[in-house]
Amino acid sequence: MRIRSLIIAGAAIAGSIVASAVPATAAPPGPASAVIGGGTRIITTHGVPLSVARSSYLCTLTTIGYDARGDLVGLTNAHCFYDNVGNQYHGDAVYLEKPGTYGHIDVDRGAIGRVAVIGPGNPVVPGPQGAGLDYAVIVFDRADVTPTARIGDVTVTGFGPPPSPGSPVCRHTDPSGTSCGQILAHNGPYFIAALPDAPGESGSPVLTGTTIVGALWVTAAGTSITEILTDLDRSGGPGAGFRLP
Template sequence: MWATLGSAQAQAPVTLGGGSGIVFDEGSTCTLTTIGYDGAGQLVGFTAAHCAAEGAGVSAEADPGAGPVGTVAFTNPDYDYAVITFDAGLVNPVNQVGATAITGVGLPAQFPAVACKEGRTTGQTCGLVYGDVFGGASWTLTQICVIVGDSGAPVVVGNTLVAIVNGYIAVPCLGPQVGANFTRILDDVNARGGVGVGFHPI
């Protein structure tokens, strides 16, 4: 009688990039802003801080059976961003999701530019940039359509990441979208130290 030997198979990595849907331990769903490497070579990503607490596991919405592939390492409610550390062996990082590609990070967009976002709920939508109406170079308002689940989505001008989606004023898709400028987020990360310092998108 022949004995059959089973062979263990390694799980295929999940694909994640700016615009991918991500799911947290408690079940909330948001959008990954971008993914890349920090100065220490750690694979990290960003999303909105209001999506999950520090220490929460992060899974890919498109591949829920894969289980958690990352952890929320840090959140800053002041600029509403979170840094996620990913297991590089479980994630295939990409710089394009849907119609949105991210090739670099740029300064905040100004009126009358047109910016677009890639969200897990509404996909790619675009709108007029109003600029930083609050002052301080921290927040940008646009006429981009966003609804629940789009939080954390990348806001791009062309292929340049300029902000993230944090919310909207008054009415979804009608009221202006509000987003933290990504250069301000990176400045805050670099000043704080630790995970994410020296981040660059793939």
């Protein structure tokens, strides 16, 4: 079964571009630490300095924790950090969304981390490296971020593979809340699920109970979290040996 045949042609990628959402000048630093976890909205500018940026790129954190190096790291989709002409934005600054807005960077808080790993994309939007597991690793500044294993009303206790077709699953994004559906099919490391999403929700965690089982990357499709973690461990770089906070 091909992933493309299971997704309606023309479905919009859940990441979102917001034009003219970035103030021309940054405000002084604000609060010292932000509590974030899976489902938190994150924003980048694709390498454009914040002082001159006129567009922001929204995605969602899948999970946050520590790697074998002891770094505070988060996972989201790789396609959040490349564009349509093949540019990838390694080292791009990562920001939070200003409370009460859509797509506006919280300039009072400033950058909270940087992108350390950008993998290949997915079968629908393969990107410059071709199709892969569609994950990226962000290294956060410990002084700016307090990690939490809580996603919505659930405290995550671990990771597992997506369940069999027909099994219930839920996805959560802080602005949209929690929506639930069921697994429809598997295809290698990918799964199809009857789960809604919206622009800016690429990377949303998919859960069964208190277990994260995947990361969404397009309407109704995503990658198994166990495949992502296995690949990270194999690479030995940032994110390898990932554990919950």
